[in-house]
Amino acid sequence: MGNLSAFFLTIFKRHKKINTSERLKEVMENQSSMEIPLPSMINGNDVFHSQIPPDDLNISKSKLTCNIIHNHNFSNGLHSWHANCCDVFLVSPSVETFDDHTQNPCKKKHHAVITNRNQHWQGLEQDITTRVSSGSTYTVFARVGVSGMHLEKEANVIATLKLEYQQSETKYLFITKTTVSKEKWEDLEGTFVLSDKPDRVVFYIEGPAPGVNLLIESVSIFGDGEIAPCVYNQEGNIILNPEFEDGVNNWSGRGCKIALHDSMGDGKVLPKSGKFFASATERTQYWNGIQQDISGKIQRKLAYQVTAFVRIFGNNVTSSSVRATLWVQGPDSHEQYIGIANSQATDSDWVQLQGKFLLNGSPSKVVIYLEGPPPGTDILLDGLMVKHAEKIPPSPRPVIENPEYGVNIIANSNLSDGTNGWFPLGNCTLNVVTGSPRILPPAARDTLGPHEPLSGHCIHTTNRTQTWMGPAQMITDKVKLFVTYQVSAWVRLGPGATGPQNVNIALGVDSQWVNGGQVELNDADRWHEVCGSFRVEKQPAKVMVYIQGPAAGISFMLAGLQIFAVDRQARFRHLKRQTDKIRKRDVTLKFSTSDSSSIHGATVIVKQTQNSFPIGSCISRSNIDNEDFVSFFIKNFNWAVFGNELKWYWTEPQQGNLNYKDADELLKLCNDNNIMVRGHCIFWDVESTVQDWVKKLNKQDLTTAIQNRLTGLLNQYKGRFKHYDVNNEMLHGSFYPDRLGPGSRADMFKTANRLDPSATMFVNDYHIEDGCDPRSSPEKYMTQILDLVQQGAPVGGIGIQGHIDSPVGPVVCSALDRLGTLGLPIWFTELDASSVNEYVRADDLEVMFREALAHPAVEGIMIWGFWELFMSRENSHLVNAEGEINEAGNRFLELKKEWLSHAHGHVDDVSEFGFRGFPGTYEVVVVTGSKKIVKKFVVEKGDLSLVVPIEF
Ligand SMILES: *[C@@H]1O[C@H](CO)[C@@H](O)[C@H](O)[C@H]1NC(C)=O
Ligand SMILES: *[C@@H]1O[C@H](CO)[C@@H](O)[C@H](O)[C@H]1NC(C)=O
Ligand SMILES: *[C@@H]1O[C@H](CO)[C@@H](O)[C@H](O)[C@H]1NC(C)=O
Ligand SMILES: *[C@@H]1O[C@H](CO)[C@@H](O)[C@H](O)[C@H]1NC(C)=O
Ligand SMILES: *[C@@H]1O[C@H](CO)[C@@H](O)[C@H](O)[C@H]1NC(C)=O
Numbered sequence: 001m002g003n004l005s006a007f008f009l010t011i012f013k014r015h016k017k018i019n020t021s022e023r024l025k026e027v028m029e030n031q032s033s034m035e036i037p038l039p040s041m042i043n044g045n046d047v048f049h050s051q052i053p054p055d056d057l058n059i060s061k062s063k064l065t066c067n068i069i070h071n072h073n074f075s076n077g078l079h080s081w082h083a084n085c086c087d088v089f090l091v092s093p094s095v096e097t098f099d100d101h102t103q104n105p106c107k108k109k110h111h112a113v114i115t116n117r118n119q120h121w122q123g124l125e126q127d128i129t130t131r132v133s134s135g136s137t138y139t140v141f142a143r144v145g146v147s148g149m150h151l152e153k154e155a156n157v158i159a160t161l162k163l164e165y166q167q168s169e170t171k172y173l174f175i176t177k178t179t180v181s182k183e184k185w186e187d188l189e190g191t192f193v194l195s196d197k198p199d200r201v202v203f204y205i206e207g208p209a210p211g212v213n214l215l216i217e218s219v220s221i222f223g224d225g226e227i228a229p230c231v232y233n234q235e236g237n238i239i240l241n242p243e244f245e246d247g248v249n250n251w252s253g254r255g256c257k258i259a260l261h262d263s264m265g266d267g268k269v270l271p272k273s274g275k276f277f278a279s280a281t282e283r284t285q286y287w288n289g290i291q292q293d294i295s296g297k298i299q300r301k302l303a304y305q306v307t308a309f310v311r312i313f314g315n316n317v318t319s320s321s322v323r324a325t326l327w328v329q330g331p332d333s334h335e336q337y338i339g340i341a342n343s344q345a346t347d348s349d350w351v352q353l354q355g356k357f358l359l360n361g362s363p364s365k366v367v368i369y370l371e372g373p374p375p376g377t378d379i380l381l382d383g384l385m386v387k388h389a390e391k392i393p394p395s396p397r398p399v400i401e402n403p404e405y406g407v408n409i410i411a412n413s414n415l416s417d418g419t420n421g422w423f424p425l426g427n428c429t430l431n432v433v434t435g436s437p438r439i440l441p442p443a444a445r446d447t448l449g450p451h452e453p454l455s456g457h458c459i460h461t462t463n464r465t466q467t468w469m470g471p472a473q474m475i476t477d478k479v480k481l482f483v484t485y486q487v488s489a490w491v492r493l494g495p496g497a498t499g500p501q502n503v504n505i506a507l508g509v510d511s512q513w514v515n516g517g518q519v520e521l522n523d524a525d526r527w528h529e530v531c532g533s534f535r536v537e538k539q540p541a542k543v544m545v546y547i548q549g550p551a552a553g554i555s556f557m558l559a560g561l562q563i564f565a566v567d568r569q570a571r572f573r574h575l576k577r578q579t580d581k582i583r584k585r586d587v588t589l590k591f592s593t594s595d596s597s598s599i600h601g602a603t604v605i606v607k608q609t610q611n612s613f614p615i616g617s618c619i620s621r622s623n624i625d626n627e628d629f630v631s632f633f634i635k636n637f638n639w640a641v642f643g644n645e646l647k648w649y650w651t652e653p654q655q656g657n658l659n660y661k662d663a664d665e666l667l668k669l670c671n672d673n674n675i676m677v678r679g680h681c682i683f684w685d686v687e688s689t690v691q692d693w694v695k696k697l698n699k700q701d702l703t704t705a706i707q708n709r710l711t712g713l714l715n716q717y718k719g720r721f722k723h724y725d726v727n728n729e730m731l732h733g734s735f736y737p738d739r740l741g742p743g744s745r746a747d748m749f750k751t752a753n754r755l756d757p758s759a760t761m762f763v764n765d766y767h768i769e770d771g772c773d774p775r776s777s778p779e780k781y782m783t784q785i786l787d788l789v790q791q792g793a794p795v796g797g798i799g800i801q802g803h804i805d806s807p808v809g810p811v812v813c814s815a816l817d818r819l820g821t822l823g824l825p826i827w828f829t830e831l832d833a834s835s836v837n838e839y840v841r842a843d844d845l846e847v848m849f850r851e852a853l854a855h856p857a858v859e860g861i862m863i864w865g866f867w868e869l870f871m872s873r874e875n876s877h878l879v880n881a882e883g884e885i886n887e888a889g890n891r892f893l894e895l896k897k898e899w900l901s902h903a904h905g906h907v908d909d910v911s912e913f914g915f916r917g918f919p920g921t922y923e924v925v926v927v928t929g930s931k932k933i934v935k936k937f938v939v940e941k942g943d944l945s946l947v948v949p950i951e952f
Contacts, residue, residue, distance in 0.1 A: 067390060068131040068138070069203070073218040074110040075235075081112070084204060086122040088114050113147070114214040123214055125162075125204035128221070132201050134194040135510070136223050137538055141393045142188040142205060143217040146180045150211030154181040157214065158207035159188055163198035171198075177207060185217060189396060193539040222392050236387035238297045239368075243383050244276040254369045256288035257281050261380075264313060269380065272309040272350040277382035279313065284375045287325075291369035294386065298366050301626060303358045303389040303869065303881035306340050308370070308381060309350040315376035319346045322379055323372045324353055329365040336622065345373070350382060356389055358869050358881050361625035394886060397839040398482035405567035406448050409478035409485075410545070413561055415457035419471075422459065425546045426469035429462045436527065436559030437490050443531035443771075444488035444562045446810035447571075458559035460494060465552050468506075472546035479536055479543045480565070482840055486808045487516040487532045488562045491547070493524040494555030501550040502774050505561070507534050508544040516545070516563075520774035527559070531814075532771040533566070535806040537836060568847055571809045578854035583613065584901065584916045586945035589924060589937070591911045593952045601906050602928035604913045608900040612920040612941065613853070614639045614676065614860030615896070618830065620870065621645055621662040624669050628883045629867055634673045636896065641678040641829070641862050642666050643872075646721075648683065648709055649691040655705070660716060667720060678829070678862065679721030681764065682713060683748060686733030702739055706748070714755035725764040725799055725829070726752050730784060731776040732765065749793035763788070764799030764829055769815040770807065778818040785822060798824050802831035803864065803873060807847045813855060820857030828852055830864040833888075834876040841876065842891035849895050866892075924950060 070080035074090055081088070090110045114124050132138065146155045157180050161173040176190025194201070203221065208214055240250040248260050259279050263270050271277045280290040298304065310322045322345040326338040341355025359366070368386060370379050411421030415432045424430050436458035440451050459471045479485070491503045499522035507514040517532020536543065547558050589606070591599055616639025623629045633640075644650050645662040652658055670677050683706070684690065697705055714724075726749050727736065736744045749761050767773030768781055781798070788795050798819055804812075819826055833844035852858045866889065868877035878889030885893070901917030907926070919941040926933045937948050 067220045067222060068128055069126060069219050069221050072220050074112055078112070080126055082125050082127075083114055084122055084125050084206075085119065086114055087116040088112050088124055111145075111215050111217040114216070115148075117208070117212065117214065118210045120209055121160075121206045122210075123204050123206035124216055125202050126219075127200065128203050129199070129201045132194060132223075134197050135539060135541065137191055137193050139222045139393065139395055140175055140188070140190050140192065140203075140220070141222070142219040143185050144178070144180060144188050144205065145185045145215035145217070146182065146208050146212055147215055148211060148213040150209065151182055151213075154179050155208035155212050156180075157186070157188055157205060159190060159203070159205055161192060161194075162200075162202040162204065163194070164200035164202075166199050185215075189393070191395065195539070195541070220393070237385045238294055239292055239384045239386050242385060243274045244278050245274060247276075248278055251278060251290055251292055253280055254287070254289050254291040254367075254371070255285055256283040258290050264380070269311065269313060272382040274382070277380055280370065280379040280381070283373070283377065283379070286374065287371045288375070289370040289372075289379050290381055291367050292384070293365070293367050295363070295365045295367070298359055298363065300359045300362050301628065301882065303356055304386055305356050305389040306354060306368070306384070306386050308341075308353040308384045310343065310345050310353050310370060311350050311380040311382075312345045312347050312373050313378040313380055314347075315374070315378075317347065317374060317377040319344055320373040320377060321345070322351075322353060322370055324355060325369055325371055326357055327365075327367045327369065328359060328361075328363045330361055331364050340368075342372075345379075350380075356869055356881070360622050360629070389881070395837045395839075397887075398837060400480060400483055403480065403483055403565045403567070405565045405570075408562045408564050409475055410561050410563055411473060414455035415459060415559075416455050419459065422471050422473055424461070424469070425472040425544075425548070426464070426466055428464045428469040430471050431460045431462070432457055433460045433557070434458070436492075436557065440560060440562070441488045441490055441529040441531060443529065443808075443811050443814055444486065444560075444564075446814065447486055447566060447808070448562075448564070454560045456559075458490070458492075458557045460555060460557050461547075462494065462555040464550070464554065467551060468546070468548045469552075470547040470549075470556070471558060472544055474542065474544050475563070476540065476543045479540070481536055481539060482837065483565045484533060484535050484568070484806045484808060484843075485516075485563050486566045486811065487530075487534065488560075489517075489530050489547075490527045490559040491519065491521065491530050492527045492557045492559075493521050493550065494557060495524060497524045497550070497554045497556070499523055501554055501556070503528075503530060503547065503556060504549040505530055505532060506546050506548050508542070508546065509536055509540045510542060515772045517771045518549070518774050519771075520777070521550075521556075530771070531811050533806045533808040533811060535835075535840075537840070566808050568809065568843060572846070572850055575809070575850040575854040579850070579899075580916070582856050583853060583899075584918055585939060585942060586914065586916050587939055588945065588947045589913045589915075590947050590949050591907055591913070591926070591952070592949065598911075599907050599926065599928050599952070600909055600911065602926050604903075604905055604907055605925040605927075606901070606903040606913075606915055606917070607923045607925070608902060608917060608920050609923055609936075610638075610921045611896070611899045611918045612638070613899065613918065614827075614862075616640050616676070616678070616860065616862040618643050618862065618865045619666060619669075620865075621666060623867065623870055624666065626867075629879075630669070632866070632879060632885075634675065636893070637675065639676045639678065639860060639862060640666070640670045641680045643865070646679055646713075647681060647689075648694070649689065651713065652709070653691060655693045658712065663717075667717075671720075676722050677720070678762075678827075679713075679717070679724040679759065680829070681725035681728040682710065682752060683726065683736060684728040684733070685730045685735050685737075685745075686728070687735045689728075689733075690735050699739060706736070706740075706744075707751070710748070710751045710755060714752060714759075718756050719758050721756075721759055723760045723762050723797060723827075724752055724756075725762050727763075729765050730763065731780060743791060746788050746791035746793035749788060749795060753794040760796035760825075761794055762797040762799045762827070762829070763795060764801065766801040766803055766830075768800045768819070769802065769812045770804050771811050771815075778815045782819060782822060785824070795824065797859075798822070798826045799829035800826060801864075802828040802848060804831070804833060804844070804848065807833070807844055807851075809847055809851050812848070812851045816851070816855045816857055820855070824857075825859040826855075826857045827860040827862065828858065829862050831861060832864045832871065832873050832876040834873045836875050838887035842888040845888055846891055846895065849892075853899070926950075926952075 144157045158177040159175040163171040175192045178186050178188045180186045323342045324340040328336045340357045341353045343351050343353045345351050419430050438453040438456050461470050487505050500520050504518040505516040507516050514534050516534045517530045519530040550556050617637045618641050620643040767776045835841040852861050865871040866878040868881040903915035919939045922937050924935050935950050
């Protein structure tokens with residue numbers, strides 16, 4: 001068992017902006033009771049930031065496909081379905097076929113015919129009471145048709161929910177409808193959210209006029225992944241004896257024993273389902289557990305979904321993470337560990353473990369196993385399912401009615417009406433005083449343009465006995481789903497208060513804390529801007545905004561709080577103009593012919609084949625075994641960075657045990673395809689990412705190890721990496737200076753530069769551009785860079801990682817403006833955007849790409865991967881696991897296309913043709929008389945107009 005896997009698998013997903021708090025939930029549910037304390041939200045955030053590095057996550061818990069409809073395609077007859085006051089029968093395609101372009105020839109599909117209908121509401125129904133919960137969003141996807149003598153031309157087909165209550169009247173919830181013409185299958189698509197908990201929930205399809213037959217081929221309803229129970233359907237399961245009905249046959253212990261049980265702990269532990277469960281016992285290592293060999297059953301490049309029920313037992317451990325892991329051996333005996341799923345298991349109940357995986361290469365051996373709890377604690381397993389993942393239809397583009405862009409949703413924001421609309425969260429005191437700025441905070445001004453002045457009134461909050469106490473408002477009814485809100489305010493510490501103190505605009509969205517912007521205040525002498533953004537993507541029951549953060553006893557003031565919907569399209573128009581202005585160049589093609597014949601008047605067609613602006617992606621060793629990945633990558637990117645393969649813990653997991661093989665193989669692929677590469681990273685200052693042997697070194701040995709790392713790596717790859725991230729995330733960690741003193745960072749830069757002067761030495765950090773992390777504000781980043789430069793460090797570039805949520809252009813741009821004053825090139829080094837809705841994800845990416853292209857300081861954009869299941873953040877992929885380009889991917893390709901310049905016209909009387917275009921490679925076609933000549937040329941980057949001689 002390699003230590004390597006131990007290291008990777010202990011690193012889990014970070015939730016950047018969201019924290020859950022039961023306490024907050026209580027406050028939300030009982031908002032009038034002000035005595036309920038909230039934990040310090042800001043400290044909660046710190047835990048997330050410092051413990052979990054953002055760009056190094058190997059566990060991918062992608063959205064699982066849980067179709068809550070039983071027998072969704074009638075493969076099991078009419079089981080689970082019920083015809084309401086009418087009749088239903090099944091037919092196979094050979095009996096009643098009509099135009100069905102998507103009919104899969106290898107799989108004959110049945111469909112249901114609902115007939116003898118004499119009311120429009122009669123149709124086919126299924127009881128889904130136990131499979132839905134309130135608050136979750138469900139997507140309905142059905143394939144329907146109509147037939148029958150009484151059908152005119154077309155008919156409406158409607159999806160409806162019937163909600164029954166013991167205490168009140170039955171309600172009907174319209175979900176969606178579609179118009180279906182004769183002889184055609186249509187998709188019926190829609191979403192619903194239950195706002196309460198009915199006693200019975202029935203889904204049904206209805207609609208056509210009496211006498212018309214309703215045809216249904218399939219019905220799927222997918223929950224949004226977190227709460228939806230996965231139906232335990234054994235169909236397609238490749239695990240043998242999954243429920244231990246055949247004892248522990250086909251199972252074995254990985255470094256431990258396994259046993260069969262019908263109960264444990266004096267009957268306290270009973271099977272989740274069926275009669276038996278199994279335990280992995282006498283475990284002496286965290287990686288010991290129960291396993292099954294599934295070699296030969298997994299096809300490469302197919303996505304599999306995994307579901308299990310797990311629990312822990314014994315050794316006084318009440319809660320521990322339990323993980324499903326795949327051990328894969330390649331044909332060359334190369335071993336790989338793939339994290340599939342990770343859940344917090346307890347000793348008191350079964351929890352569901354679920355995840356997805358995909359193998360890029362052809363494995364010779366594959367074993368799935370459970371691991372995680374401390375030695376001595378048993379892992380219990382009841383049922384394991386591994387099957388080819390169902391495809392989930394993507395959510396439709398959200399429809400936003402009356403977004404009211406730019407309208408402040410805060411009531412009595414300017415406090416002209418006392419504290420009306422506001423309440424103190426906790427037993428603090430709110431008073432309205434005067435003396436605050438009368439202009440809007442800059443980021444709000446940038447978005448909103450000219451605005452009437454603020455009132456000069458502010459809220460002074462005193463008598464705070466907890467960090468979370470401050471002024472608050474309920475904004476539940478004002479927040480629209482999927483709309484990006486910009487947050488902006490002035491804040492200041494109260495008289496006599498001393499810093500540093502954080503002030504945070506917090507959103508309580510049901511039980512979750514969402515960060516709407518955060519700033520660190522060091523003095524009480526002046527007003528500071530706090531800005532940020534947020535978005536809600538799931539119907540909340542309650543949304544509260546509250547301003548919190550300073551230590552208990554510290555009073556603070558708030559003025560001009562603005563929360564408003566952002567119109568991204570309006571800004572895009574400005575950014576497009578700006579991009580044309582700063583990125584394009586005037587080009588004159590000067591034609592000459594060898595025989596001095598005239599080509600005056602000839603038709604010219606100029607076509608750009610490639611834009612040379614650096615747009616790159618993160619890739620990893622396993623990705624390049626997948627030829628589909630490679631083809632998308634080399635077609636669409638001209639730069640690369642390796643996810644982990646160059647990191648110190650990867651190249652030297654144990655001291656002296658060097659591994660450059662993975663990096664070499666990636667580098668070869670890039671070189672062969674003319675792709676430039678960033679070196680990420682030589683060191684990483686966040687302690688949790690430092691490998692054990694390095695942590696154990698004394699000062700002297702650590703100094704030597706650092707020297708060896710630098711010489712080893714930079715000599716090995718001299719001239720091959722164009723950039724190096726010298727010491728990653730120095731605003732979020734200080735492992736090296738803590739041990740070796742403040743000069744150690746500058747020394748790393750100096751040595752690296754001496755060893756490979758051809759590479760640009762970068763700083764690289766996260767949450768620089770979004771306003772939500774006071775530790776990495778643009779000002780702090782600038783101070784750090786100037787400090788390094790002062791100490792002689794040859795800092796040549798600024799890396800902004802760009803793992804962003806709900807980006808707002810002007811907020812990002814203002815960070816770029818400030819950093820841009822240093823005159824160093826800025827790169828987005830690890831950009832990704834996460835949203836379950838692909839359209840929203842596409843919009844976020846577009847915001848970031850457009851801001852970057854339109855800003856003169858930005859010289860390159862790297863995205864942090866694009867393939868589902870191979871990204872560090874969930875719901876951020878551009879290409880689905882099995883190779884289908886999704887909406888976010890399509891948007892990216894559209895933008896790339898927009899950034900190719902084309903022109904056409906005629907050669908003028910001085911044999912020239914002028915146009916304005918992006919740097920890159922071009923093709924020009926000149927048509928004169930019957931001759932057509934094609935030439936290639938290159939436009940280099942530059943400010944001056946360029947003359948390109950084209951000779952024939
Ligand atoms: C599963 O276990 C049964 C019972 O021991 C055995 O007959 C069968 O061969 C096993 N299957 C595999 C693929 O090992
Ligand atoms: C478990 O904890 C209880 C109470 O904390 C203690 O009495 C008992 O000795 C512990 N058992 C083990 C095996 O550590
Ligand atoms: C506020 O509550 C704290 C305890 O939660 C208490 O110590 C303090 O006296 C209260 N202050 C006021 C003004 O009621
Ligand atoms: C303050 O807000 C009120 C409405 O809430 C508005 O009538 C008034 O004009 C505003 N005053 C200023 C100075 O913005
Ligand atoms: C609240 O603070 C103010 C001054 O900041 C003080 O005068 C007042 O007595 C305090 N009230 C309570 C209940 O502590």
